[in-house]
Amino acid sequence: MAYDSENVFAKILRGELPCDKVYETDHALAFKDIQPQAPVHILVIPKGPYVSMDDFSENASDAEISEFFRVVGQVARDAGVVETGYRMLANHGDDGRQEVPHFHVHVFGGCDLGGMVRRVSA
Numbered sequence: 001m002a003y004d005s006e007n008v009f010a011k012i013l014r015g016e017l018p019c020d021k022v023y024e025t026d027h028a029l030a031f032k033d034i035q036p037q038a039p040v041h042i043l044v045i046p047k048g049p050y051v052s053m054d055d056f057s058e059n060a061s062d063a064e065i066s067e068f069f070r071v072v073g074q075v076a077r078d079a080g081v082v083e084t085g086y087r088m089l090a091n092h093g094d095d096g097r098q099e100v101p102h103f104h105v106h107v108f109g110g111c112d113l114g115g116m117v118r119r120v121s122a
């Protein structure tokens with residue numbers, strides 16, 4: 001799948017749309033989800049044009065990948081959810097119901113997040 005440079009996160013990275021930024025490094029940006037599903041709901045995105053986890057894990061540099069996951073950890077620490085617990089989640093593709101085609105990890109916390117996934121019939 002080719003990267004769509006008109007996706008909403010690409011526009012945020014170019015400064016064409018605002019975001020509620022919580023953390024930023026050379027390779028990654030973290031901001032609050034516009035429709036939070038938990039008291040803490042932060043998105044972490046790489047600044048590079050990666051469609052999904054598949055694209056990112058295959059094509060990003062070691063520096064981008066290591067910095068990205070350090071930012072995920074830092075964001076969780078800064079949000080104060082390490083002791084109480086949190087969940088990180090990345091949706092990929094249609095079955096994962098990925099809506100925005102720019103790789104991102106959700107960080108959820110601040111309450112009991114319930115079961116991991118809703119069981120669905122095969």
Ligand code: AMP
Pocket residue numbers: 008017019032033034035036043090091097098099100101
């Ligand atoms: P996903 O289904 O994993 O692709 O999730 C996309 C997420 O992006 C959803 O949780 C949306 O609420 C969130 N989102 C969409 N547009 C924005 C925006 N402009 N600022 C912050 N979060 C957004």
